[in-house]
Amino acid sequence: MRLFEQIRQYNYKRALKYNETYLFFVLIVFGAGITIINPTFLSPENTFDLINSSAGTAILAIGVFLVLMSGGIDVSFTAIAISGQYIAVNVLTAAHVDNLAFAFLVSCSVGIALGAVNASLISLFKLPTLITTLGTLSMFHGGLLAFVGTKAFNTGDLPNCFKAFGQASLFTLTRPDGSMYGLSVYALILLVILIASWLILRYTMLGRGIVAIGGNREAAERAGFDIVRIQYFIYCFVGFLAGIMGIMHVSLLRYSNPNYIVGDELNVIAAVVLGGARITGGSGSLLGTMLGVAMIVILEKNLVLIGLSSYWHQFFIGLIIIVGVSITYYQNLRRTNQRVVFVKE
Amino acid sequence: MVVVIIIMSAALPNKFLRVINFQSMTNQIPEFGLLAIAMMVTMITGGIDLSVVSTTNLTGVVAALILKNMITPEMASSQTFLLMASAVAAAVALSIVCGIVNGFVITRFGVPPILATLGTQGLFLGIAIIITEGHGITGFPEKFLFLGSGKVGGIPMPFIIFVIVTFLIYIFLNKTKLGLSMYMVGSNPTVARFAGVNNSNVLLKTYMMSGLLAGISSVIMISRVNSMRPGYGYAYLLQAILVVVLGGVDPYGGFGSVLGVVMGIIILQVLQSGFNILAFNPFFKKFIWGLMLLVVMIINFFVAKYKQRAKKLGVST
Numbered sequence: 329m330r331l332f333e334q335i336r337q338y339n340y341k342r343a344l345k346y347n348e349t350y351l352f353f354v355l356i357v358f359g360a361g362i363t364i365i366n367p368t369f370l371s372p373e374n375t376f377d378l379i380n381s382s383a384g385t386a387i388l389a390i391g392v393f394l395v396l397m398s399g400g401i402d403v404s405f406t407a408i409a410i411s412g413q414y415i416a417v418n419v420l421t422a423a424h425v426d427n428l429a430f431a432f433l434v435s436c437s438v439g440i441a442l443g444a445v446n447a448s449l450i451s452l453f454k455l456p457t458l459i460t461t462l463g464t465l466s467m468f469h470g471g472l473l474a475f476v477g478t479k480a481f482n483t484g485d486l487p488n489c490f491k492a493f494g495q496a497s498l499f500t501l502t503r504p505d506g507s508m509y510g511l512s513v514y515a516l517i518l519l520v521i522l523i524a525s526w527l528i529l530r531y532t533m534l535g536r537g538i539v540a541i542g543g544n545r546e547a548a549e550r551a552g553f554d555i556v557r558i559q560y561f562i563y564c565f566v567g568f569l570a571g572i573m574g575i576m577h578v579s580l581l582r583y584s585n586p587n588y589i590v591g592d593e594l595n596v597i598a599a600v601v602l603g604g605a606r607i608t609g610g611s612g613s614l615l616g617t618m619l620g621v622a623m624i625v626i627l628e629k630n631l632v633l634i635g636l637s638s639y640w641h642q643f644f645i646g647l648i649i650i651v652g653v654s655i656t657y658y659q660n661l662r663r664t665n666q667r668v669v670f671v672k673e
Numbered sequence: 674m675v676v677v678i679i680i681m682s683a684a685l686p687n688k689f690l691r692v693i694n695f696q697s698m699t700n701q702i703p704e705f706g707l708l709a710i711a712m713m714v715t716m717i718t719g720g721i722d723l724s725v726v727s728t729t730n731l732t733g734v735v736a737a738l739i740l741k742n743m744i745t746p747e748m749a750s751s752q753t754f755l756l757m758a759s760a761v762a763a764a765v766a767l768s769i770v771c772g773i774v775n776g777f778v779i780t781r782f783g784v785p786p787i788l789a790t791l792g793t794q795g796l797f798l799g800i801a802i803i804i805t806e807g808h809g810i811t812g813f814p815e816k817f818l819f820l821g822s823g824k825v826g827g828i829p830m831p832f833i834i835f836v837i838v839t840f841l842i843y844i845f846l847n848k849t850k851l852g853l854s855m856y857m858v859g860s861n862p863t864v865a866r867f868a869g870v871n872n873s874n875v876l877l878k879t880y881m882m883s884g885l886l887a888g889i890s891s892v893i894m895i896s897r898v899n900s901m902r903p904g905y906g907y908a909y910l911l912q913a914i915l916v917v918v919l920g921g922v923d924p925y926g927g928f929g930s931v932l933g934v935v936m937g938i939i940i941l942q943v944l945q946s947g948f949n950i951l952a953f954n955p956f957f958k959k960f961i962w963g964l965m966l967l968v969v970m971i972i973n974f975f976v977a978k979y980k981q982r983a984k985k986l987g988v989s990t
């Protein structure tokens with residue numbers, strides 16, 4: 329009975345103001361629709377598979393979310409991820425080392441170093457974030473292809489640790505025919521990163537600083553936040569996450585091609601803005617971001633199921649971004665217009 | 674710019690200063706030059722248009738379809754001409770519609786231009802992919818190719834179009850009321866509003882204009898290459914931004930001139946053909962363009978800082 333009482337007292341009007349609520353319902357309707365067409369959609373096997381393949385995107389999305397919270401934008405993270413992955417694979421093969429921890433170390437170091445390049449440009453020279461990261465995207469990826477190499481690594485050439493990591497499971501279930509499938513460790517990695525980011529954002533001075541810069545840079549500076557230091561943290565953290573994602577990506581695909589990942593920026597950004605994060609800063613939530621990722625991944629995996637060819641993918645991503653940001657910013661615009669006196673243009 | 678040309682000619686004495694090299698340069702300038710000017714217009718108002726290349730793709734595909742499917746060799750020349758004109762008109766009209774979509778999302782919903790045009794970038798390209806199912810369209814009527822590869826008095830036709838359009842934009846920005854309002858909105862939207870400028874209206878027209886320029890660029894593109902494939906010309910986006918920043922346009926809005934951007938275009942093209950002669954691989958070029966964009970912005974930062982310091986000193990003495 330108490331639960332019932334609580335549900336009745338819950339402030340629904342307040343919930344309706346949040347993007348996450350809408351997104352959650354859209355997701356449920358969407359999921360239900362797909363399940364009707366294809367009943368295997370909700371099977372544990374398919375769900376595990378979805379989590380497995382979306383963990384990488386989700387980790388990148390957390391990074392992009394942090395950047396958006398601080399009022400910037402980063403489009404170079406894909407180039408950082410592929411640089412981390414490809415350099416790590418190269419180093420491991422050249423040194424004949426077969427150690428996953430070492431691979432993560434190399435990849436994340438590359439990620440942090442490239443993130444620091446972004447941070448230096450953005451914080452020390454006060455350059456616009458979009459144009460800077462567009463420049464570094466081109467520079468990192470071009471540099472990777474020109475100086476490190478263009479040769480793809482096939483499954484046979486890859487160190488074994490990647491393959492083992494890609495197949496490691498938290499627990500396994502058995503199919504009726506006797507073969508095994510399981511929930512990948514990727515889910516655990518994602519969960520750890522998610523909780524860590526949430527704690528940083530919510531309970532540390534650094535995290536509050538990120539939100540404060542996004543809300544009002546000037547005010548944050550006067551309140552005593554060290555903006556240069558915070559921006560270094562943000563972009564290095566994005567690089568670090570991209571490094572992790574790079575290793576996860578190669579382990580899952582068992583194939584390393586220096587032309588992969590780059591070009592998927594829009595998917596990740598779409599997921600984040602769909603989750604309600606505003607580029608003008610200071611608002612949005614990690615929960616929304618995760619819902620956004622779920623939405624994008626489910627859409628991507630099930631386009632064919634709905635009866636549309638994969639050619640529609642790009643179109644839907646664009647449409648989602650446009651509709652998502654329009655709703656978020658329109659709410660904002662209406663709120664400010666109510667306060668401002670000279671609304672008539 | 675002069676320095677770059679001298680260095681290039683000194684480094685490559687036999688190849689660089691040849692008429693044919695300059696002719697091929699004037700062939701390539703118009704496509705990304707028009708995109709750069711489209712980018713400049715939006716940057717003057719403090720925005721950015723990331724969808725220019727996608728607009729080019731979409732309009733190019735539509736024009737290409739009209740040319741490919743409606744014109745048959747047996748047609749009378751007047752009828753062919755009419756259809757060709759309508760293909761160009763359709764491309765231009767559609768590009769303006771693309772611009773209106775951008776402008777509408779930005780002004781009516783208050784979405785920052787970065788996100789709005791990032792979304793339409795995917796949207797327009799997506800439509801182009803759906804229409805063509807990812808395939809390229811090739812082989813247009815020979816007369817249509819004149820626009821892209823014909824010559825009038827030794828000067829390539831696209832270059833003539835480019836010069837005319839650039840001149841019109843120059844006049845527009847410097848001599849009309851709307852042009853002035855664009856600078857005002859870019860340097861300070863609030864002040865512009867109080868000065869009686871209709872900000873939304875100005876922004877809408879700005880994005881219409883950048884769409885239009887992208888449309889003209891697409892017509893030149895399809896007739897020069899004689900084919901259209903969605904996804905063509907994606908390197909132009911970075912190059913257009915590079916050129917605009919190189920030309921002294923302030924990405925935060927309010928400053929920039931057509932003349933500066935034209936200088937930027939010429940510098941980039943000179944470097945480009947220099948790289949081609951040196952046979953750099955495309956990845957290395959990608960690296961260089963990114964690096965150059967960043968270096969130019971850092972230099973601009975120091976120049977602005979130096980100017981500010983000089984001004985302060987002037988006041989104190």
